[in-house]
Amino acid sequence: KNEVEQSPQNLTAQEGEFITINCSYSVGISALHWLQQHPGGGIVSLFMLSSGKKKHGRLIATINIQEKHSSLHITASHPRDSAVYICAVSGGSNYKLTFGKGTLLTVNP
């Protein structure tokens, strides 16, 4: 079973700060996913990556397959970025997601 660990569990930042959330996993995967969850439930997929780096707007996701580690960066953070960010991995023929516990990000104005 794949264990997915995220750090930190909670993160408070001031608007404009550069933010990094880390994720590590224990077993080889086919893909790693970063997701965003706002209060009230809805989960949105931000990135799915299996190697290298992806960028979308102010968000950047990187993965190091050898070290089984990924990072999510947010540049020029904004209060609207406040949410829970969840790392998940998929592997095997079922492609089910195994999730970390999430990182609660609060960005203050």
Place this chain on the structure above:
Amino acid sequence: DTGVSQNPRHKITKRGQNVTFRCDPISEHNRLYWYRQTLGQGPEFLTYFQNEAQLEKSRLLSDRFSAERPKGSFSTLEIQRTEQGDSAMYLCASSPRAGDTQYFGPGTRLTVL
């Protein structure tokens, strides 16, 4: 495309009652997943379908739980004889094909009194 929808959004029930949730995936997505999320935790896998076939069930899914996807479109998740430990957010996700991005519905929040 309207996205993944789930109904109801909230359900409050008494212990011992049966409940049924519905998930409507994005049209023509042949993979459909059910997950459960309790407070402060990440979601956990329950079961998934490839078209109408249920291909895997988690050990979390006791005999009181049953899921169907009769025509390979919408899916239902039924919980019989609910227990307080069943209180959680039940999430549905769909993807076009195996290995593609999963698109999540808004979830059904179940409270068992």
